[in-house]
């Protein structure tokens with residue numbers, strides 16, 4: 375069994391998870407990565423390839439896995455001075471390094487790891503320094519001296535303008551001293567990985583003492599006594615360690631077993647009350663006050679945005695959100711409901727100007743603009759105003775009129791136990807308006823919409839497929855704003 379760099383990083387996140395991946399891979403069969411996770415991996419690969427532009431003349435080891443080791447050794451004996459994806463094996467440890475380059479002056483090799491991030495990270499499992507230390511140890515154990523180590527990451531200040539300037543897009547940070555300093559700790563971890571993987575399975579796992587969001591898909595396998603809806607689902611319970619650990623130590627797993635509810639803060643208490651009473655907890659007065667502040671026509675509004683590690687569009691930087699679509703439902707005081715929408719299908723030239731121009735036509739200059747988690751929409755407006763100052767007044771006025779429907783749920787004015795401590799629209803909608811569902815749509819989640827838009831705007835995608843994607847995107851975004859209309863109507867009826 376080989377231990378790769380990915381295994382090492384997995385170990386720093388959770389060693390039980392690594393043990394299960396190695397010894398019980400069947401537990402992970404059928405567990406699909408989300409579109410978001412897939413995109414992170416893909417962005418990493420794209421950034422890796424793009425960063426090679428900073429090291430001209432390098433040779434790519436175009437083999438993945440152990441077979442690349444021999445190939446790498448052969449190349450290193452010739453006079454190739456830069457190698458991409460060179461492979462190294464020492465004991466059971468295996469790495470393929472993004473970039474190694476010969477340094478004549480220092481008489482050794484420079485090692486660079488490409489990260490599709492805007493800065494150097496120093497927290498597990500994304501500890502770039504320890505990641506490099508692991509690679510350095512393996513490479514040096516295979517007889518090659520590493521004299522310099524660093525990270526190549528994206529520059530958050532860079533904004534695309536015409537052809538991508540890779541020297542401005544990337545920053546190279548020399549971390550040699552830190553990497554050398556981390557080696558002792560990493561060596562200890564490497565020994566521990568070998569021992570741990572060779573040991574028999576430990577019972578349970580540490581996530582028994584963590585909130586639901588921290589858990590991986592194997593939690594139920596390791597903790598079969600914990601019910602599907604448990605104290606782990608209480609809003610931000612992982613942050614209330616004393617209380618939470620005490621319950622777990624006393625075997626209190628279900629919410630109705632909690633014997634000290636007076637110790638819960640207001641948010642947790644509302645969830646507890648809703649769960650134990652079987653009825654939602656509703657602050658009628660506060661909801662009425664919030665909704666009374668709204669001004670007709672009510673404009674329910676939602677953007678979909680695209681981002682990428684290597685910026686695709688002028689004026690945008692790494693991971694900056696590019697709004698490519700919106701849906702707008704306008705509810706008039708007499709109950710009439712209108713729908714407007716816009717989707718960029720051919721992103722060419724100044725792609726955001728047509729979007730703003732349509733918004734100018736579609737929006738009423740009066741009335742409240744209602745969104746869900748409004749900071750997303752208002753940040754996009756601010757960015758659009760920066761790109762098109764001639765429309766800044768319109769966009770800033772929209773932000774001034776924006777009301778966040780999410781706040782009703784985030785501030786616990788309406789709490790249903792079935793929200794499981796979340797105020798996300800995907801949790802709230804099926805409880806309040808069960809007849810509205812995303813399940814029948816071609817696109818059901820935001821990360822899927824991003825992936826589909828990317829596909830639709832790819833020149834190689836057949837026209838028929840592009841048309842279907844456009845239809846799916848419009849339906850998806852339309853449901854986002856219609857869901858808000860229906861939630862608003864539900865709250866009004868209260």
Ligand code: SF4
Pocket residue numbers: 388389390391579580581582588589590591592593596
């Ligand atoms: S549930 Fe948590 S502790 Fe258990 S294996 Fe998964 S990540 Fe590790």
